[in-house]
Amino acid sequence: MTPLFGPRAPATQLATSLLPGELRRPEVPVEKSSRTAEIIDAARTILEAEGADALTMRRIADRLGIQAPSLYKHFASKKAIEVALVTDGLAEIGEATHSALHEPGSSSPIARLLVAYRALCVANAAVYRLATQSSFARDELPAGLEEWAGNPFYVVTGDPALAQALWSFAHGMVVLELDGRYPAGSDLDAAWRAGARAFERATSTGDL
């Protein structure tokens, strides 16, 4: 299983033309020194292997063979490290969902979007969980990144209300799956399909 992550395999924007309503990825200034990159790399490794509780400044520093206070030469706070982690995760998820819009396929755009969204969120499970903690400093994310990452849901429905409903469905499915909230033995594929079909019909029938 190869890690599917930003800095390790930098996500590049495909040079395809935009669909109606599709946003372009916002420019995010990447001026990472090698040490900063190593720090978020170590943080991600710990986060994915042992979960959010294990992500402490001392553990991150340990992995790099330095002391915790030295991390503050590179990041202003632990929150800033988390923001860097989530920024990469959002970029990767957004990249995947945007490109799912353009891939041809036998299934509907909604189904393709949902499949891509689920796959990427599960692949970045720990980061996704981190981003949905209420203590996460969402307001320090790069401007426009969240909007861009959510944009495919607008493209695929063509209606703001339906887009938010579809996004909520997808987000809810992912969160409940990652937190193990469905009873054991649940057929989650069937639940995803059922939701996809409901929203496909809602878009094809028109709003009112």
Added chain:
Amino acid sequence: MTPLFGPRAPATQLATSLLPGELRRPEVPVEKSSRTAEIIDAARTILEAEGADALTMRRIADRLGIQAPSLYKHFASKKAIEVALVTDGLAEIGEATHSALHEPGSSSPIARLLVAYRALCVANAAVYRLATQSSFARDELPAGLEEWAGNPFYVVTGDPALAQALWSFAHGMVVLELDGRYPAGSDLDAAWRAGARAFERATSTGDL
């Protein structure tokens, strides 16, 4: 605004007959001493007023005029206090959604369920957030309580996959609303209606 909460206004099971597929509320042994009740009451007050970060053992103890270690005479850990808080919240939400199934109304059962779910989750916003933190000790909740609280979604759809999809939609809407993840000025009522309509059609049309 009167607080809508368990111990303050104990939720009683209505003596109506059950709908097809509807579960009865599990018996949860309530052997609360007066002090334990005071503790979870103080905890809830802090949580609702100042959020999860303010919910510390010392703050809870302060409100009762005692020292933090004394709390351990009544609860084994902070997690246990959180579990008690969420147990009450789940009971109240479940009570409301179950009774929404039985209320007659001009709107569909799905719409009534969603309206009740949203209202109760927003009323218990802080507790709902607490319950969705990944660090929450879900496995220590009373057996069957979560299943019973989610049961109305099965009753109203009649299909496991569709029920999980509908629950995911509702959960996603609530979580994103509570975390302020929708752009300012979003018409959330419209999003709820759009989702409700999509699932109404999905149930009436049959599964495949």
Added chain:
DNA sequence: TTCCTCGGCTAACGTTGTTAGCTGCCAGTA
């Protein structure tokens, strides 16, 4: 050579959950 910045370090602070161990009170019982 001198000076400044970068990126390490140690020591320490305040806060968190939690444990150990002491004590006073009060009910029950010989």
Added chain:
DNA sequence: TACTGGCAGCTAACAACGTTAGCCGAGGAA
């Protein structure tokens, strides 16, 4: 009445957390 036991408080303390202050060596620029 006297003894006893447990309930429920207390203080002191610990380890781990994020974070700050302040020191210092290396290396490049003037």
